[in-house]
Amino acid sequence: MSRRAPLGERLQAALVRQWWQRRPSLAAQCLRPLAGLYGAIVALRKAMFRHGWLRTGRAPVPVIVVGNLIAGGAGKTPTVIALVQALRDAGWTPGVISRGHGGQADAPQPVRADSAAERVGDEPLLIRLRTGAPVWVGRRRLQVAQALCAAEPQVDVIVADDGLQHLALARDAQVIVFDDRGAGNGLLQPAGPLREPLPAVLPPRTQVLYNAAAPTTRLPGALALRHLGGAVALADWWRGEPPSIDTLQALRDREVLAVAGLAAPERFFTMLEAAGLRIRRLPLPDHHAYARAPWPAGTADVLLTEKDAVKLRPAAGAPRVWVVALDFQLPTDFLHAVLAPLGTPPTP
Numbered sequence: 001m002s003r004r005a006p007l008g009e010r011l012q013a014a015l016v017r018q019w020w021q022r023r024p025s026l027a028a029q030c031l032r033p034l035a036g037l038y039g040a041i042v043a044l045r046k047a048m049f050r051h052g053w054l055r056t057g058r059a060p061v062p063v064i065v066v067g068n069l070i071a072g073g074a075g076k077t078p079t080v081i082a083l084v085q086a087l088r089d090a091g092w093t094p095g096v097i098s099r100g101h102g103g104q105a106d107a108p109q110p111v112r113a114d115s116a117a118e119r120v121g122d123e124p125l126l127i128r129l130r131t132g133a134p135v136w137v138g139r140r141r142l143q144v145a146q147a148l149c150a151a152e153p154q155v156d157v158i159v160a161d162d163g164l165q166h167l168a169l170a171r172d173a174q175v176i177v178f179d180d181r182g183a184g185n186g187l188l189q190p191a192g193p194l195r196e197p198l199p200a201v202l203p204p205r206t207q208v209l210y211n212a213a214a215p216t217t218r219l220p221g222a223l224a225l226r227h228l229g230g231a232v233a234l235a236d237w238w239r240g241e242p243p244s245i246d247t248l249q250a251l252r253d254r255e256v257l258a259v260a261g262l263a264a265p266e267r268f269f270t271m272l273e274a275a276g277l278r279i280r281r282l283p284l285p286d287h288h289a290y291a292r293a294p295w296p297a298g299t300a301d302v303l304l305t306e307k308d309a310v311k312l313r314p315a316a317g318a319p320r321v322w323v324v325a326l327d328f329q330l331p332t333d334f335l336h337a338v339l340a341p342l343g344t345p346p347t348p
Helices: 007-019 026-030 032-050 076-089 122-131 141-151 234-238 245-253 265-274 332-342
Strands: 063-067 094-098 109-111 135-137 157-161 173-179 206-211 225-233 255-261 278-284 301-305 320-329
Touching: 007 026, 026 032, 063 076, 076 094, 076 122, 076 157, 076 173, 076 206, 076 320, 076 332, 094 122, 094 141, 109 122, 109 141, 122 135, 122 157, 135 141, 141 157, 173 332, 206 332, 225 234, 225 245, 225 265, 234 320, 245 320, 255 265, 265 278, 265 320
Parallel strands: 063 157, 063 173, 094 135, 094 157, 173 206, 255 278, 255 301, 301 320
Antiparallel strands: 109 135, 225 320
């Protein structure tokens, strides 16, 4: 199934396709001067923080940053969700901060279960719904962390979602996430996907997590075990009912429309097929707004990711919509390395 995208989306998609080629294409080579300018700006900004011309502030509690060196998603949200649970298991009381991609929050504000995704961002809302942890969003992460700690004094550690390049917030540990695309053509934006150069050596207290079957860059790292966590009807998902593997397996006896507004939707589609489902694909742009239902009239069954579901409410006369959870299992050694710089949890 195809959908005629607006011209801007098609041009952006064409550029992004150049990023993920193994060798820089002619189009990417033409953009090297702009990438060089971008790299100079990145280096200058880092130098200004290093020499104290720009200030780095510390939150009231330890901070773990989860982010990308590449543009777009590589698995940050499921990593944050899994890390929140691991922190709880280790005796911590975590909170989460985020910029809230696509949201409208500049000043710090909490994400509540009934918050609108277009206000706070789809990923922060999903993290709030999945974990139940306090989640705050805003433009300046240090102020957001301070506001969260003031409002939620029980929080003793913060996970910063997508704050790797936000150097104004000091961090005690950081996780860099890659998926099976790695660093693409290895060039900086706009010639390639890199937000900053791939480091020769990992900085201290930094761990790499690969959302892939094998490492996809030269950086040493751990492998996340990704799997489908089951399915649940959209209305039941909004009521907090957990996904079920039995429900997902019951969908194998019919053809379903699989919809994904992700940076790499094909990964979701192939996981569904590996689970034995017969699907028709409907890829959408990352963070698709769902101003209206993108599927054609008469569609019987639709499968969505949770990131898409936070922007959809059950509607009368709609097709049967099923929400499929994507879960990460983080290796024990990786978790030990991430949590080690934090020390021991405070005594209640």
